[in-house]
Amino acid sequence: MLGKVLIYFFILFFSLSVYAFPTNSIYNLDLKLVDKSGKVLNLHDLSGKVQILSMIYTNCKTICPIIIANMKAIERIVLLEKFKNINFSLISLDPDRDSVDILSKFFNDKKMDSSRWNLYKTSKEDTLKLALTLGIKYKKEKNNEYTHSNLIIILDKQGVIKMHHQGLDKNFDHVIKLLSQLD
Amino acid sequence: MFNFYILIFLFFNLFFSYVKASDKDMVLITSGEYTPLFKYGDVSDSSKVYVKSFMINKYPITNLQFKHFILNNPKWDLDKVGYIFADKNYLSHWENVDLDSISNYPVVNVSWFAADAYCSYYGLRLPTIDEWEYVASAGINNPNGRDEANYLQDILDWYINSQVSKIVCINSMTKNYWNVFGIHGVVWEWVSDFNSVILLNTDAEGGGLEELLYCGATATNAIDPADYVAFMRFAFRNALEANYTSSSLGFRCVKNVG
Numbered sequence: 558m559l560g561k562v563l564i565y566f567f568i569l570f571f572s573l574s575v576y577a578f579p580t581n582s583i584y585n586l587d588l589k590l591v592d593k594s595g596k597v598l599n600l601h602d603l604s605g606k607v608q609i610l611s612m613i614y615t616n617c618k619t620i621c622p623i624i625i626a627n628m629k630a631i632e633r634i635v636l637l638e639k640f641k642n643i644n645f646s647l648i649s650l651d652p653d654r655d656s657v658d659i660l661s662k663f664f665n666d667k668k669m670d671s672s673r674w675n676l677y678k679t680s681k682e683d684t685l686k687l688a689l690t691l692g693i694k695y696k697k698e699k700n701n702e703y704t705h706s707n708l709i710i711i712l713d714k715q716g717v718i719k720m721h722h723q724g725l726d727k728n729f730d731h732v733i734k735l736l737s738q739l740d
Numbered sequence: 741m742f743n744f745y746i747l748i749f750l751f752f753n754l755f756f757s758y759v760k761a762s763d764k765d766m767v768l769i770t771s772g773e774y775t776p777l778f779k780y781g782d783v784s785d786s787s788k789v790y791v792k793s794f795m796i797n798k799y800p801i802t803n804l805q806f807k808h809f810i811l812n813n814p815k816w817d818l819d820k821v822g823y824i825f826a827d828k829n830y831l832s833h834w835e836n837v838d839l840d841s842i843s844n845y846p847v848v849n850v851s852w853f854a855a856d857a858y859c860s861y862y863g864l865r866l867p868t869i870d871e872w873e874y875v876a877s878a879g880i881n882n883p884n885g886r887d888e889a890n891y892l893q894d895i896l897d898w899y900i901n902s903q904v905s906k907i908v909c910i911n912s913m914t915k916n917y918w919n920v921f922g923i924h925g926v927v928w929e930w931v932s933d934f935n936s937v938i939l940l941n942t943d944a945e946g947g948g949l950e951e952l953l954y955c956g957a958t959a960t961n962a963i964d965p966a967d968y969v970a971f972m973r974f975a976f977r978n979a980l981e982a983n984y985t986s987s988s989l990g991f992r993c994v995k996n997v998g
Contacts, residue, residue: 685933689981696936
């Protein structure tokens with residue numbers, strides 16, 4: 558009898574630990590992503606790794622390249638420090654123009670390492686939901702460019718937002734300190 | 741706490757949920773142009789925004805309607821919603837209150853996610869900033885409230901003196917030119933794209949409202965009072981988060997026509 562109860566609790570605990578994210582995790586959002594190779598996945602499939610992510614669009618000529626350059630600078634420190642569980646994700650703010658092919662080409666042009674990096678897009682509605690959840694503001698201007706927050710966001714393995722780093726800030730000390738705790 | 745008869749009433753209404761959300765609660769807003777914030781001084785055509793025709797709820801969504809939605813969508817019950825979707829004040833005004841007594845008052849303490857889910861459930865959506873501002877720019881007797889003597893002063897008085905206790909039931913709201921009730925003077929309302937208000941931390945490519953406001957204002961050295969009223973709404977939206985709830989923030993829904 559006691560054995561049965563223990564097994565029941567074990568199963569309950571196990572199932573909770575696998576499927577339930579903290580209530581402040583962004584992985585509670587039920588939305589689908591398409592990556593740069595056309596693969597469809599759930600947002601919560603990003604769980605299990607620390608995610609360093611930002612929302613950008615490939616036509617963006619000034620700010621987005623700096624955000625990506627700064628994420629690459631973080632990547633170099635991550636490699637030096639031998640952190641193992643850090644991924645880099647970029648999600649398009651412009652799903653109309655950023656097709657899978659364009660994302661794929663952008664990925665190659667920027668020489669991103671596919672063992673750590675990926676590019677994603679989602680539907681227009683879910684782009685808004687994701688941006689709202691991440692605290693990213695954006696606005697489509699009349700010239701089809703976007704005004705947007707330049708933020709690098711750090712999620713722990715459970716999808717809880719741990720840091721909003723200003724995308725243009727080149728001092729990564731507090732980022733690295735956080736990553737060493739989360740890795 | 742919750743009146744038994746109301747429950748029976750709601751139970752019957754479960755079967756008519758789609759009927760209830762139908763056109764009879766909505767009014768048609770015909771297409772037109774409006775001049776958004778900070779552009780009043782600019783008389784060129786490029787400052788105007790064209791808004792397509794749409795239908796909008798006559799009244800803000802009420803506590804009764806929202807309760808009805810939750811009975812159909814239990815995951816939006818206040819003890820089931822995760823923090824990422826609604827902060828801890830979500831529907832807090834329902835605690836220790838006879839819901840019967842506030843059933844016809846606008847629902848408040850709802851997050852963007854909850855408001856969005858409500859509208860989606862009925863095949864509707866939240867209005868965009870442009871749609872909401874277009875409706876709100878109307879006076880009592882004509883589509884441009886700025887032509888009416890008390891339009892700006894009344895809104896300004898409300899912004900300065902607004903108190904939670906002043907929330908009124910939908911039957912005592914005033915209507916505007918479009919037959920839309922309580923768009924001003926009752927509660928603030930969610931819009932779908934509130935995060936497109938960018939005052940700080942912006943990508944330099946688009947300019948950003950901060951520049952328009954501060955640089956523009958000092959350059960002309962004159963601020964239209966209409967700008968001030970609209971600016972308060974924009975500043976409020978700029979401070980919002982999608983899981984944020986407030987005792988003076990409700991919503992209404994819209995739908996496309998044609």
